[in-house]
Amino acid sequence: MSEAWALRPHAPALGTVLCALEEVPRDNGREVCFGEGEKAFRVVLFRLDTSDEASPELRAYINECPHFFIQYNFNADTFCVYDIEGQKDLMCAHHTAMFHLSDGRCYEGPCLGKRLIEVPVKLLNQQVVIG
Numbered sequence: 001m002s003e004a005w006a007l008r009p010h011a012p013a014l015g016t017v018l019c020a021l022e023e024v025p026r027d028n029g030r031e032v033c034f035g036e037g038e039k040a041f042r043v044v045l046f047r048l049d050t051s052d053e054a055s056p057e058l059r060a061y062i063n064e065c066p067h068f069f070i071q072y073n074f075n076a077d078t079f080c081v082y083d084i085e086g087q088k089d090l091m092c093a094h095h096t097a098m099f100h101l102s103d104g105r106c107y108e109g110p111c112l113g114k115r116l117i118e119v120p121v122k123l124l125n126q127q128v129v130i131g
């Protein structure tokens with residue numbers, strides 16, 4: 001995984017708590033913000049699984065579409081997440097680029113082949129933390 005996320009303004013330190021696991025929806029995303037304004041560090045958490053409570057599969061990406069480098073949602077904590085052919089995908093709300101949430105790769109749309117910037121996360125005592 002690239003370390004590009006860590007170079008962003010307001011990037012939180014490893015070990016920073018983002019939220020409780022139960023706050024990450026199974027069918028949408030949960031945004032956590034550090035800093036304010038255009039330079040804020042916006043990370044969005046997604047759950048890839050639908051059933052495994054013991055070891056949920058999480059992904060976190062900076063909320064920035066690689067097409068125009070703007071947020072990929074319009075409304076707070078409302079993301080276009082779909083189940084397509086057995087995996088969770090994200091659609092950018094602006095020009096409908098499609099991304100696999102498993103690896104952040106755009107597989108259809110105006111930024112084909114580019115990737116969302118992943119942020120490493122792990123689960124610690126039912127809390128999602130950077131790391």
Ligand code: FES
Pocket residue numbers: 065066067068069070072092093094095096097109110111
């Ligand atoms: S800004 Fe996301 S597809 Fe254009």
